Amino acid sequence: YVCPQLSARLLADLSAQSKEPAKADGLAELTTREREILTLVAAGLSNKRIGLRLNLHEKTIKHHMTRILAKLNVSNRTEAAMTLRDATERRHPPVRDHA
Numbered sequence: 001y002v003c004p005q006l007s008a009r010l011l012a013d014l015s016a017q018s019k020e021p022a023k024a025d026g027l028a029e030l031t032t033r034e035r036e037i038l039t040l041v042a043a044g045l046s047n048k049r050i051g052l053r054l055n056l057h058e059k060t061i062k063h064h065m066t067r068i069l070a071k072l073n074v075s076n077r078t079e080a081a082m083t084l085r086d087a088t089e090r091r092h093p094p095v096r097d098h099a
Contacts, residue, residue, distance in 0.1 A: 042081035
């Protein structure tokens with residue numbers, strides 16, 4: 001017997017875990033430009049600032065963001081930035097100082 005609360009939590013955890021590989025796979029689908037934009041989003045830049053930095057119109061950045069969110073299967077730029085951060089940390093775990 002599994003109590004309903006535990007069952008609900010297990011299902012939620014499994015659901016969250018099953019989405020992680022899809023997000024990581026989505027990163028591989030990003031174009032070079034989309035990855036560049038996502039990196040700037042993760043650095044905290046607004047669409048307007050990204051456009052100025054890349055010499056692109058803000059509407060173009062918004063279009064790229066729509067495609068990025070769809071490819072990563074996330075609903076907002078914060079989730080997209082976290083997906084990039086998590087993938088980067090998995091590839092390059094932080095070095096701990098043992099001093």
